[in-house]
Amino acid sequence: MRYLPHTDADIKQMLATIGVAATEALFSGIPADSRLTHPMELPPGLAESDILRELRRLAAKNAQIADWSSFLGGGAYNHFIPAVVDHLVSRSEFYTAYTPYQPEISQGTLQGIFEFQTMICQLTGMDMANASMYDGASACAEAVLLAVRAAKKRSRVLLSAALHPHYRQTIATYCRYLDIELITIDTSNGVTALEQVEPLLDERVAALVVGYPNYFGCIEDLSALAAAAHSADARLITAVAEPLALALYKSPGELGADIVVGEGQSFGLPLSYGGPGIGFFAVRNKDMRLLPGRLVGETVDLDGKRSFVLTLATREQHIRREKATSNICSNQGMCALMVSIYLALHGKQGLRQLAEINYARSHWLREQIANLDGFALPFDAPVFNEFVVSCPEPVAALKKRLEQQKILAGVAIGRDYPGLESGLLICTTEQNSRQQMEQLVAALAGGTQ
């Protein structure tokens, strides 16, 4: 087997050195009653060419996005990934390494994370960021835990209904057995209903969590929400599922958020059926020692050279065990690297320009659709690159109809939002050409004629 380098001669010599007759003897510590007595029922190993043939067979049964006009967003975004990203992340010194426990031979990973942390701070307008979390949803759940831990006696958390449903569900799972009370706040005109928030804000509330943009693609009024939360000494947690919006809209940090988490997939990670993505997690200085996850800090080596190292480990599970700030013991290293490369390539101007393209295209499309008979825009809050339309025909039927034309029209939001059964969430990125958008408009119109 090509992954197993042992020759028969090697095995023989090694057994002799160990002093046993056969590898079987090495398992003598396993009682007979704990042994598997039959071979595993798995197919025999395949040649590499056959592996790829089988996997290509499976891959061919999927809707590869390039073959479709896709307007799907809803937490995963189809952005173009420059070839440089994959080229660099394929350097195996990066991806075959593990957590940089030995900083002397891990400065590549460490400097990369330090730069990642910095760029996340810059984007979110926050003081510090960790080395990344699993994804936006779990980062958001960890943010809730942080807020509750920080607030001590407070155990109530207000969740905007317009927060991504997966994020809300994940928070619910994480909080399930932790004496945290989750209260959902309704929306009004596509954004969190401030008038519902205000009466709930009291000394029981640890945090308010809102999306930015939220699941409807709408831009929340973070200043007002922050002011409200802060008036009750609660934290405002802002979850960003489409971080490209931060290149155009004011940063949550600037608007008063206390914790900014989100999903970084938009920045250079393939859609990959929803994972791996990457959670980012940024806080104010005051919460430094409550942060979950890995942190990289700057220091010097014995020769005084600038160096980077994992730091503040006393927050973590391998030191603090049950008192740790989280059970997380890794980051999404490879994904953080991809995000960093993507951000470095686009830089200050490129990210802005890209955000503007996304904005312009989605707004053009939105207007076209709004002008179609029977279609309407249920919300007029500002949006970035996705928006909800209400449709004159059942959404499921409409989607199926458009699939016949190789169009993935958008995400039906009715399942998660009773009352919004006619709502279709349509996302437009730089990957949607004008021609695709015109085709969508024509196809949508086609059903109403």
Add this chain to the structure above:
Amino acid sequence: MRYLPHTDADIKQMLATIGVAATEALFSGIPADSRLTHPMELPPGLAESDILRELRRLAAKNAQIADWSSFLGGGAYNHFIPAVVDHLVSRSEFYTAYTPYQPEISQGTLQGIFEFQTMICQLTGMDMANASMYDGASACAEAVLLAVRAAKKRSRVLLSAALHPHYRQTIATYCRYLDIELITIDTSNGVTALEQVEPLLDERVAALVVGYPNYFGCIEDLSALAAAAHSADARLITAVAEPLALALYKSPGELGADIVVGEGQSFGLPLSYGGPGIGFFAVRNKDMRLLPGRLVGETVDLDGKRSFVLTLATREQHIRREKATSNICSNQGMCALMVSIYLALHGKQGLRQLAEINYARSHWLREQIANLDGFALPFDAPVFNEFVVSCPEPVAALKKRLEQQKILAGVAIGRDYPGLESGLLICTTEQNSRQQMEQLVAALAGGTQ
């Protein structure tokens, strides 16, 4: 432009340092009558995503081999390439370097070539090999030039008709103005007609050139040809278009060849519509100083450490100018690396096993087709992984008919071999599954019913 790092500020400062007002002034050495006065008529630069869209449009119009049952060979072979090859050759320290003129910082390339040279020697059974040539055809032409140069007053070269037509044509081009007389030797039973060779061998003949396997897939009787050539003090040049055969059949070196050239594409290079491939070139010690192309040798550095370096440069054009052994001033570095990786992965056992699979499959298929009504085997010389069948229907029509079933049945040899218009050259590698072969047999049979 992302490949051009200059900011406006940079340009300004640089012009100031140079002491000119504008870049325009830097071209003052070009007379006005030599200037282009209008912009080039080329489309504006595209975004990376648009480049890939355009190239995918073109790529989609090609017969990607995985979508077909392909039995095409004839000088380019569809072998599986392990993922490791592309992974390693994508390490940009390798492919963004140039010829290793500075050995202190090029030991990677140099050691890689030294290993390549060694493996080519081992495969061909020869004493030494160069760092590679453009392809099999031009390597073969250079071999002819070497033989003529070595033989001094002799200027006649005998070419087997069964040598790959492209090789013969390339030899003709290279020799066009060099007072070399090329004589084509007919074949008999698919191999070079020894009885035609013998009477021609005299003191005018510098070399005899034969394929191994030859264009019909047949294995020449190299011992006899070598004996004949040597009896007249002529060199036997053996050109190998499918070098995998050398893992199974006796090496040309063992059988008496004086120069062994060939095409290495089978060893890990993509088909890529025929290029880049890689020529290999191996000789006996006596011809060392006549070798064309780069050579890497072993030496030591000032500390006595084993090192590798380009050597014997006095043969080459940058030193010898018009007296050089060739005008070639590069090798196929990246391809040589790919070949080396491929060979190292397969190694002694794997290459043999792979050759046996190719042999077994092609012989099974050959027998199946031979049993079909109307089909026949015109030659019974031994073959490796391709063979000629004669078809009962016009070959062009047969090929077209099979294309309808997504089968590329083989190469029609009639154009290059008048008299063999019914001949179809069919190649079978490890990439042709039994199912594909059965489908081919059924499809061939289908036309005769």
Add this chain to the structure above:
Amino acid sequence: LDEPLLFEQSQPGRIGYSLPDADVPPALPDIELLRDEITDFPELSEVDVIRHYTRLSTWNYGVDSGFYPLGSCTMKYNPKVNEVAARLPGFAEIHPQTPEALNQGALELMYRLERALAEVSGFPAICLQPAAGAQGELAGMLMIRAWHEARGNQRTKVIIPDTAHGTNPATSALCGYEVVPVTSTGILSLDAVAAVMSDEVAALMITNPNTLGLFEANIRAICELVHEQGGLVYCDGANLNALMGISRPGDLGIDVMHFNLHKTFSTPHGGGGPGAGPVGIAEKLIPFLPLPVITKEGDSYHFDYQRPQSIGRVKSFYGHFGILVRAYSYILAMGGEGLKKATELAVLNANYIRARLEGAYALPYKERSLHEVVFSEEKLGGGCHTLDVAKRLIDYGFHPPTIYFPLVVAGALMIEPTETESKQMIDDFCDAMLAIAAEARQDPDTLKQAPTRARRRRLDEATAARKPKLRWRSE
């Protein structure tokens, strides 16, 4: 030569991107919503970015650089075909909001992977969703608690041996449990468990083989005991690489186990992640599986969300699909026999290291260990410590083992070679370890000054923690 930070290389106006035209009329949000430019965000050309990360990569040591015997992390070779597989456009470029019917290949792959993991582990059901081992633990422990709650049973404690990974207690805390430690002397005794087991205990968390590399030989009896008293048993599957084809946790009475696909199933560690942490569970826990569950009906595959007792989701979408593809590709390559062979050779390698080093390094536990071996610093001469050995190994060209873990061994050196290392490589490593032991006696300063051949000498970690500088700022 040092590599400046991205920000330090930035030049105003330099660009590394190319973007299409908007192709529609320009539009912008209201001015009061618009952000200013991102202060200090980098501006670089494409070649700047390429060189920056190319150089940074050469400052790193990975499995492809050499031997990486980091104990408990199973740093086996990451096959390159897996990387190709994960990048197939039909896997990498599929959107999670696409209707199920249009991504049947992805669902089929996940279904097949579940079945393969079930066969390897002996558990009837598998959930692929958790993002990493620690999240797998969380999902598993939440299911345990949900099971207890469904039975109206409000237990509050979890027993965890002192050899356990730190994630075990941290996860228990996340599930609202109190941790009851139990001392393990090499392996866990039935008596030790009996002494702390009660009707307040929801679960025992155990690692098998444990972090000393020892098979928990009493595991069946322990499971029975815990079950008898109404508890469940969680197994940390970090060390599954020692058991494939030899022993199946699901057959031993264990109720839940997470897998680390990046350990046992060869997916890359990625400099820290992403991994994937599927969970295998016993029949009785099936109603509590995270949402959604993949089901097969006839020839088609579906996500089932109609599961009222589910603990819910632990992350967005369906797991680290890109990692699942790699693991499945590995299983296809190895087959059942290959996986067993991998286990056998991993154990052979560890025992060979043990045999070669046990004269020179102290071995606190004498039992036959499986896939890893833990030495202590006890016999080291010259006042040298485990840290010094580790740093000195760097000078010899090796990645150090895991050090100072498990906590029960003073100055532990936890060595896990995995099966993808050859005898020759392991001999070179053992030779280095023996040379270092000799150096410790004869020339301890060599160890204490190590590393000297790395890009950096030892770092001032204390200052890093005391005055944290966690981001770059312009001066």
Add this chain to the structure above:
Amino acid sequence: LDEPLLFEQSQPGRIGYSLPDADVPPALPDIELLRDEITDFPELSEVDVIRHYTRLSTWNYGVDSGFYPLGSCTMKYNPKVNEVAARLPGFAEIHPQTPEALNQGALELMYRLERALAEVSGFPAICLQPAAGAQGELAGMLMIRAWHEARGNQRTKVIIPDTAHGTNPATSALCGYEVVPVTSTGILSLDAVAAVMSDEVAALMITNPNTLGLFEANIRAICELVHEQGGLVYCDGANLNALMGISRPGDLGIDVMHFNLHKTFSTPHGGGGPGAGPVGIAEKLIPFLPLPVITKEGDSYHFDYQRPQSIGRVKSFYGHFGILVRAYSYILAMGGEGLKKATELAVLNANYIRARLEGAYALPYKERSLHEVVFSEEKLGGGCHTLDVAKRLIDYGFHPPTIYFPLVVAGALMIEPTETESKQMIDDFCDAMLAIAAEARQDPDTLKQAPTRARRRRLDEATAARKPKLRWRSE
């Protein structure tokens, strides 16, 4: 740490491959035809191979490692999207024996690339077949000779300036021509050409801009002169990067020019190759183009083989298609304006280096140079030579320039920065060059001992050539 040869790492029975079953009855050739096993051929595992070449790669310096100002080689950045393009299965996995009708995309790409190169160079026809610049020269010179022969004109000589690349005389010899050298003082004078031009001269070969980086300002007059006397003019296109959008060789009277796609059009140099060396030709040479020629009829593309005056093929199949794809991808990225900008910035960079270094290094030719600048070793202190400067640059982290070429400059240092280097990078390089000039005066031994920071110190090249060891053999 050194990396042993593949052969030295080999272990009998170790394997790095996985192959499918034959799936048909076994078969073997007759025993007397069968070879024995390949003596000493390597036997390695996949991870052995990965580590071997990963390590070897780190012993190399490429453009992605840093500045690589190798004169005359145009070591510009190789865009990564080009690599993706060449690997698209619809390009990489197409067989050259497939009927034309089934590979229309490949033919269209080549046709479009020909048209783009024609527009850049001003030649009406392009042949993409030659494998590299030297083969392009061969094809071009053969066409020149074929043209003469077709006119019944048996000329025997080719004029070549002393600044020319060695390939020019070598190619002429391959075409059966005798070389007539002509001295160029910076640029070639009309008089110098007139003095050697005769009705025996088939062609003049010229490089423009020449290897001193100077535009041959008399080119039009020289072409006229040569044409008047019945000769043709060949241009070595190695330095086309200095002219894009500024001046077109085809407009100046030149009859043939080869391109180096790996120089001007950003395809990778590959550690020595593969490159691609298309040829542009004047109208009158079209009948002599190598076979086959790509033609367009309506919307379809074909290979035309019916060309009786063709010089024939120079290689198998249709050229280095994989390289052509990369070059086309580059042209798509740059557009006409981008290509011109590239030229302008390449020339700006070279002139900036010249301005910064001309005080410290001797500049033998004072004319305004274009894309490269040639210094001599004349002003170097401390008995230092060009070689010492080159080796010392390695210690500063740069690849040395081309040295000792062109031959007309004693101890030439030929620096070509290309346009993809930033001012900052070039400043760093110039700072190093100035520091080295100072070191030469103050501490010449530092130069003579250089490099000290590379993997190897200077090599014993004399022994390598005297006792050639060109392959490994087991002892």
